Amino acid sequence: MSAAPQPVPEQERTVLVVPGMHCAGCMAKVERGLAGLPGVSAARVNLTARQVAVTHDAAVTTPMLVDALAGIGFPAQPRVEEPGPPPSAVKPLLAPLGVAGFAAMNVMLLSVSIWSGADGATRELFHWLSAAIGVPAIAYAGRVFFASAWSALRHGRTNMDVPISIGVTLATGLSLYETMTGGATAWFDGTLMLLLFLLAGRALDAAMRDKARAGVDALLRQAAPGALVVGRDGSVEWLAAPQLVAGMVMRVAAGERLAADGEVVGGQTRLDNSLLTGESAPVAVAVGSAVHAGTLNLDGAIDVRVTAAGQGTTLAEIAKLMDASGQARSKYVRIADRASRLYAPAVHTLAALSFAGWMLVGPAGLHQSLVIAIAVLIITCPCALGLAVPVAQVVACGALMKRGIMVKDGSALERLAGVDRVLLDKTGTLTMGRPVPDPAVLDALPAEAASVALALASHSRHPLSRALVEALAARGVAAAEVTEVAEEPGRGIGATWTDTAGHHATPVALHRPGEAAGMACALDIAGRPVWLIPFADRLRPATNSALAELAALGVEASIISGDNVAAVADVARATRLTAEAAADPLAKCDAIARLQGAGRKVLMAGDGLNDGPALAAADASIAPGTASDVGRQAADLVFLGDSLDALPRAVRAARRTMAVVRQNFALAIGYNVLAVPLAMAGLVTPLIAAAAMSLSSLIVIANSLRLVGAAR
Amino acid sequence: MTSLALLIPIALGMGLFGLAVFFWALHSGQFEDMDGAAARILIDEEGDKLP
Numbered sequence: 061m062s063a064a065p066q067p068v069p070e071q072e073r074t075v076l077v078v079p080g081m082h083c084a085g086c087m088a089k090v091e092r093g094l095a096g097l098p099g100v101s102a103a104r105v106n107l108t109a110r111q112v113a114v115t116h117d118a119a120v121t122t123p124m125l126v127d128a129l130a131g132i133g134f135p136a137q138p139r140v141e142e143p144g145p146p147p148s149a150v151k152p153l154l155a156p157l158g159v160a161g162f163a164a165m166n167v168m169l170l171s172v173s174i175w176s177g178a179d180g181a182t183r184e185l186f187h188w189l190s191a192a193i194g195v196p197a198i199a200y201a202g203r204v205f206f207a208s209a210w211s212a213l214r215h216g217r218t219n220m221d222v223p224i225s226i227g228v229t230l231a232t233g234l235s236l237y238e239t240m241t242g243g244a245t246a247w248f249d250g251t252l253m254l255l256l257f258l259l260a261g262r263a264l265d266a267a268m269r270d271k272a273r274a275g276v277d278a279l280l281r282q283a284a285p286g287a288l289v290v291g292r293d294g295s296v297e298w299l300a301a302p303q304l305v306a307g308m309v310m311r312v313a314a315g316e317r318l319a320a321d322g323e324v325v326g327g328q329t330r331l332d333n334s335l336l337t338g339e340s341a342p343v344a345v346a347v348g349s350a351v352h353a354g355t356l357n358l359d360g361a362i363d364v365r366v367t368a369a370g371q372g373t374t375l376a377e378i379a380k381l382m383d384a385s386g387q388a389r390s391k392y393v394r395i396a397d398r399a400s401r402l403y404a405p406a407v408h409t410l411a412a413l414s415f416a417g418w419m420l421v422g423p424a425g426l427h428q429s430l431v432i433a434i435a436v437l438i439i440t441c442p443c444a445l446g447l448a449v450p451v452a453q454v455v456a457c458g459a460l461m462k463r464g465i466m467v468k469d470g471s472a473l474e475r476l477a478g479v480d481r482v483l484l485d486k487t488g489t490l491t492m493g494r495p496v497p498d499p500a501v502l503d504a505l506p507a508e509a510a511s512v513a514l515a516l517a518s519h520s521r522h523p524l525s526r527a528l529v530e531a532l533a534a535r536g537v538a539a540a541e542v543t544e545v546a547e548e549p550g551r552g553i554g555a556t557w558t559d560t561a562g563h564h565a566t567p568v569a570l571h572r573p574g575e576a577a578g579m580a581c582a583l584d585i586a587g588r589p590v591w592l593i594p595f596a597d598r599l600r601p602a603t604n605s606a607l608a609e610l611a612a613l614g615v616e617a618s619i620i621s622g623d624n625v626a627a628v629a630d631v632a633r634a635t636r637l638t639a640e641a642a643a644d645p646l647a648k649c650d651a652i653a654r655l656q657g658a659g660r661k662v663l664m665a666g667d668g669l670n671d672g673p674a675l676a677a678a679d680a681s682i683a684p685g686t687a688s689d690v691g692r693q694a695a696d697l698v699f700l701g702d703s704l705d706a707l708p709r710a711v712r713a714a715r716r717t718m719a720v721v722r723q724n725f726a727l728a729i730g731y732n733v734l735a736v737p738l739a740m741a742g743l744v745t746p747l748i749a750a751a752a753m754s755l756s757s758l759i760v761i762a763n764s765l766r767l768v769g770a771a772r
Numbered sequence: 773m774t775s776l777a778l779l780i781p782i783a784l785g786m787g788l789f790g791l792a793v794f795f796w797a798l799h800s801g802q803f804e805d806m807d808g809a810a811a812r813i814l815i816d817e818e819g820d821k822l823p
Contacts, residue, residue, distance in 0.1 A: 083811055083814075084811040084812065084813075084814035084815050085814075085815075087808065087811055087812065087815060088815040088816070105805075105808055106804060106805040106808055107805055107807040107808030107811055108804075108805045108806055108807045108808060109805070151803070154798055154803060155795065155798060158791060158794045158795065158798070159791065162787050162788075162790065162791040162794075165787065166783065166784060166787050169783065182776070185776075189780065189784075193784075
């Protein structure tokens, strides 16, 4: 990177998403692998976003870069440019945080001298210095709160920022007045410290959301669907999904997903509709059949004439349904806002009461009454209250993320903590959502046959082949040496195998069994009996123990699936749950609405496009990392890994988080209960205010840190 | 008291310097990739050149 590139005429910048990068070693491999390519002048990894930015000559194309990365073991995709600006929530808060920190420290330094007895001209000088630092800093760092409070007030609402803004503005005004009249006390230190603590809470909250979103975005961005489009002259060209137009003919190879709705004009195959409808049995299609975007081509290459792309597809219909069903959830009010609805009026009433009380009863004049009222406002400013929720959620989300559960939204934990009912989708959620070879057959397979099967399967991109490779590789099988590999689409893959003794070359093949009953493949080694390897979609590991844990947590579970009755019945028996089969997206939403109407709080666990509306409609939702884009986008939580353990773990962590949040509220309000009488009695000095404020904040933070182990 | 006239500007100057450095870091993109910055220290730049 230090070597300055030669003055090259055309330099382009390409950003690739590389989801497989996790550590320094990966970063070094990716950067060196790309920088070593001819025509590439620099490559810089961003590990947080799992992206690499490549500066290169115009001659280097994106597929070349993707191939180079694939060659060193990192699957990559060009980044899909989203229309909006990058939604970083924490960046705009960093500068105000820095300013508040700087000003708070310097003003505190001056204040300590005043508290230790500086008076006369020195005190006045120090007050002026504090004002010179404090007023601009408050104006700058407080903008976050002023803007939010103003927008809330304009809409006739109130939030936590309203008492903060009023308190800060009044305290600053009073301190300026005191400074100008040579008064004894100024509150710049307390005001700045308040802003510092509150901004720290906000920044933590935002950083947590950014981090979770970066993880989910990395998953989302890599899914750039597209298709090979066949031109009239027979030329083929790869086009991204948004560029597809009705009338184009796309060629879909086995193992690819369709990028648009259409009609088959050439070839025949079987399609896996499970992502779209939940139906697990493959559907045979031939020339003339209508096919939908999002389905997976299982067997042979087909040509499809696009009838609808982008907004016109079945996918877009589901997206509309999702928008409608997401309305209910946006009405959820976060616990901090609910607290502030009660808190803000209480605080303002107390301050007004102390002002009125001192004016009427006490011997104090207008000035002293005002000072006391403002002391009440400062001491009740929700400093610890502002930290109570975000710190607990940040710690809990960090713990969950370490366990492979990404929380997309802070309010998700609040909503998840209340659930008492869970609806589970079948295909892809309770089950793996992909065919897995029968383990009993693999056990029985002789070692030689297994290594031949692995060698053959590794040459194919067919979904069954890939599943076989994964299963055999996990068993530690080493691939045999095969030559003359030939794949016949829709039929299978053949090769010549020279056995370890090296004597004879045997023709071997992995192909579709003669009569295709369900999913299976046949391993044919000449001169030996044919092995039939059946494939099935299996339950996720630890499904039954996870369901038992959910039951122990008081969360009742049932299955809701778009699949046919027979397939759902099998899974229902295996998991001993009640089930509703053949449910379309609307029926799933209805089921949730019925349960919500009966006063239940529903958690939806699903992965498919057909689950999207239900995920958006439920009180909380969780999707596996293998879910469709729509599923991952609609869900509040995304769990990585195969095990269904994530569900009870997330529910437990959410409940513990909410318990800690409530304790935090109790601690913060308890402090106010102690401090407010002192303030109303006029006994609070800036020193006491500063000490009490930092102490209560520290206690709340320490209490929240107990959540580090919440995801165990 | 005269020492104050010297010490206060020094203290403020150092604080302002720190703030300026923070702003510079913020604008030069050093907070773009926190995870990567933490991991980058572990990259072995020398490779096999060392004995």
